[in-house]
Amino acid sequence: MKKNNKKIIFFIFLCTCIFLTTSSFGEFLTVDQYVKKVEENNNTLKEIDYQIEAITKKFKESFRAYSMSLGANIGYANDKTRAYNAASGQFADQKIQALNFDVSVNKQFETGTLFSAGYGTNYSSVKYILPLYETTDMAPYVALEQSLLKNFNGDLTKISISKMKSASQSLLYLQTYKKQQLLLNAKKVYWALSYARTVSDFRKQSFERSRKILEWNESRYNRDLAEKNDVLQSKALYKGRELALKQAQYDIITASRNFNEMLNISSPAVDYSIESIENLEKYFKGITELTRGTGRRADVLSALANVESSKYAAQEKNKSIGADLKLSGKFAFNGADSSFTGASSEMAKLNYPSWALGLSYSLPLDFSIQKTVNEGFDAEIKATAKLAEQTELAEKNDWDQLNASWKNSLEKYYIAKELNQIQSERNIEEQKLLKAGRSTTFEMVQSEDDLDNSTLTKYQMSMDLIFMLLESQMLYDTQTITLE
DSSP states (O other), X not given: OHHHHHHHXXXXXXXXXXXXXXXXXXXXXXXXXXXXXXXXXXXXXXXXXXXXXXXXXXXGGGGGGGSOEEEEEEEEEEEEEEEEETTTTEEEEEEEEEXXXXXXXXXXXXXXXXXXXXXXXXXXXXXXXEEXXXXXXXXXXXXXXXXXXXXXXXXXXXXXXXXXXHHHHHHHHHHHHHHHHXXXXXXXXXXXXXXXXXXXXXXXXXXXXXXXXXXXXXXXXXXXXXXXXXXXXXHHHHHHHHHHHHHHHHHHHXXXXXXXXXXXXXXXXXXXXXXXXXXXXXXXXXXXXXXXXXXXXXXXXXXXXXXXXXXXXXXXXHHHTSOXXXXXXXXXXXXXXXXXXXXXXXXXXTOOEEEEEEEEEEOOOOHHHHHHHHHHHHHHHHHXXXXXXXXXHHHHXXXXXXXXXXXXXXXXXXXXXXXXXXXXXXXXXXXXXXXXXXXXXXXXXXXXXXXXXXXXXXXXXXXXXXXXXXXXXXHSOBOXXXXX
């Protein structure tokens, strides 16, 4: 009766395990299909994509320096006062009203030249002693302004754009690195679930074998053909395999949660069939050495771009706080009359041209502060350069270590694979010997343990290899980001 109860309990337990791991499996999902779903659903990845979009589009702000702009000014003044009239020796009321309007189109060119084309109108009315008189003058004009020091040939503007470009590239590389790591982790999560499922399947087989060994030894013990120690050893093996199976089932739940979390789903069950790690070898078979493309690791590119940004920042500050000499010029055709119509008519005759030239010079006198500020920017350049140097060193060391680990793990994998094959064959033979009474329970248990260890070692070695291969492919070939 007890024996039948054990069989019933085991049957229920085994059915539960099978239900948890296989009953809900549906559509087959490859690792690339899974990554595509992650790209469509993962919130962190979407946030990174939005950040990349934001940085790329905000960089366009730097080109507004060359954009055309419309300027308009309007002003009105009303001045009522009393003024002294020398002729009469008395004060008299005075009233002056003025209205001025100016509109212009402005553009800065890459030479640093600021060009303006506009139209200005001034209306004034004056009442002082004599009767009221009104004047309207208007003039279309063109004006130029050119820096001869700070922004000669547009140097300051170009430096400012280059600084922002390098800073934006640095940020983009960091976001790219985060995205690469997230997608790498997605593939690792996929294979982690595959590992958990494959181990669980192996645990079921191991558990079933241990059950048969226990039943066989109990039967022999009941017929006085085996010692009690054989039964105890079998029970220990059985319980150990039961514990391992329960842990394997729990590992599936954990791996499934991680799998679903990448898809923005909260669930302990995965509805997809996925690739088995038994097939992992096809991905790295024949690859004796890891190779990399023409790109770099994104964190290195970010550090290098940051160095360039700090250099441009120093140049920009050095120019902006220094002396400047500006040349300005303006040419206009004027028209003036007591009425708007008359002023327009006079202006159209082009009889009253005017032009003006000017030079302006500025020199900040806080030389000690300028010197300190420049020293601060120089220190920043050195700091970013050292960080970039350290990042490049870390990249080289990480790659060399990755390649060394690859070669070492590849050799160990094939040894582990061969050892697992040997242990599998040994286990089969040991079972035959045990049934024929030519082996002991201890030797059978030892064979089971050896098979268990060799199988898990082979699985783990294959996981290590695929992780290293993915890392070499996904992190070490970032191409230069171009911002235009």
